[in-house]
Amino acid sequence: MINFNYENILKLNEIDIKFDYKEYYNRFLNKLENTVGFRKAIFEDINKYKIEKAEDVVVIGMGGSILGTETVYYALKGYNKLNNAYFLDNTDPEKIVKIINEIKDKEPLIYVVSKSGNTLETIVNYNLIKKEVKGDYIFITNGGKLLEEAKEKGYYIMNIPENVPGRYSIFTAVGLAPLYSLNVNIDRLINGAKYMDKIFLEEDFYKNYPIINAIIHYLYEKRGVDIAVLMSYVESLYHFGEWFKQLLGESLGKEGKGITPLLSIGAKDQHSLLQLYMDGKKDKIITFLTVEKYRDDIEVEYNNKIFKLSEIIKYEQLATEKALTNNKVPNVKITLEEVKEECLGALLYMYMLQIGFMGELYNINAYNQPAVEEEKRICLEMMMK
Numbered sequence: 001m002i003n004f005n006y007e008n009i010l011k012l013n014e015i016d017i018k019f020d021y022k023e024y025y026n027r028f029l030n031k032l033e034n035t036v037g038f039r040k041a042i043f044e045d046i047n048k049y050k051i052e053k054a055e056d057v058v059v060i061g062m063g064g065s066i067l068g069t070e071t072v073y074y075a076l077k078g079y080n081k082l083n084n085a086y087f088l089d090n091t092d093p094e095k096i097v098k099i100i101n102e103i104k105d106k107e108p109l110i111y112v113v114s115k116s117g118n119t120l121e122t123i124v125n126y127n128l129i130k131k132e133v134k135g136d137y138i139f140i141t142n143g144g145k146l147l148e149e150a151k152e153k154g155y156y157i158m159n160i161p162e163n164v165p166g167r168y169s170i171f172t173a174v175g176l177a178p179l180y181s182l183n184v185n186i187d188r189l190i191n192g193a194k195y196m197d198k199i200f201l202e203e204d205f206y207k208n209y210p211i212i213n214a215i216i217h218y219l220y221e222k223r224g225v226d227i228a229v230l231m232s233y234v235e236s237l238y239h240f241g242e243w244f245k246q247l248l249g250e251s252l253g254k255e256g257k258g259i260t261p262l263l264s265i266g267a268k269d270q271h272s273l274l275q276l277y278m279d280g281k282k283d284k285i286i287t288f289l290t291v292e293k294y295r296d297d298i299e300v301e302y303n304n305k306i307f308k309l310s311e312i313i314k315y316e317q318l319a320t321e322k323a324l325t326n327n328k329v330p331n332v333k334i335t336l337e338e339v340k341e342e343c344l345g346a347l348l349y350m351y352m353l354q355i356g357f358m359g360e361l362y363n364i365n366a367y368n369q370p371a372v373e374e375e376k377r378i379c380l381e382m383m384m385k
């Protein structure tokens, strides 16, 4: 289903991964058992999220309240029979007006997703949709102005477990309810997460993907390698990169610490960023993201030889990996069997575990984001004066 390969790290032989991680691992397990709820969420009965399917589904949210849903939807779109999604996840007027014009004459199912219920962008987009579009509403929220509004209007309300932070909430109502409406097979998505959970319980940490990847990134960061590049050779996983940026950025970027996430698309970026990765400052660790099988393929002639396009992109990925290793740029590789629900569930959950465990290694709280409040306060002051 999913494979994690770090043989190039072993070849480089620069870090000592025989790190005594047991104490951190136990502390993390204990946290997942008692205080942080994203692991327990994958063992819940998910039938409660299967409310209704709809031809047109609007999702209004920001950050962790929408990026996971977008990741799964855009990864599967075009290959699975999905319903139409409209994501309102910004205040860019051009984008929002365009969507409103597209859905004005439809009667979509509208999800309003916000854990706090007070996020500026989500509130204004809801106010716009309420005015311009007719439709049924489902609110996924725990408080604030949006909970008040939903109660007042008598809309269907679902909650998010308080101990699951937004960016770790894809396997709660936040992701699963809208994805079900969009006709994604959420059982298969959860099965993928459960498969990864078995790997996470592996006591031999060399075989425990999230743990060993966390340790590799942590030990390299200690050597000054503090930019984590996610280089996907599957364009449909672009939105996974957007989700990954928030998870890594908000979880570990605090107290003067952190690793900067960078999203790259192969083979395209071989012709833009590879020069920098190969020969620039040695501050990057690359994660290749690829698949065993592309869902489409086509034959093409090159220099009088016939190739499949999937073979060419694989040669390009492998060549990049070899060249980077030759130049002592650390790199690891995640290979999905195919872009499908199970593999996406496993991938998303692997990263939540990895980043949560890195919080233990750094001894920082990977589940809050206090620094973003300052911008919200300043913005509100400017808006209201």
Ligand SMILES: O=P(O)(O)OC[C@H]1O[C@](O)(CO)[C@@H](O)[C@@H]1O
Binding pocket: 062, 063, 064, 065, 113, 114, 115, 116, 117, 118, 119, 122, 166, 167, 250, 369, 372
């Ligand atoms: O779900 P909410 O409360 O609307 O928050 C949206 C996003 O905003 C943040 O709080 C950052 O401002 C993220 O952590 C969160 O995912």
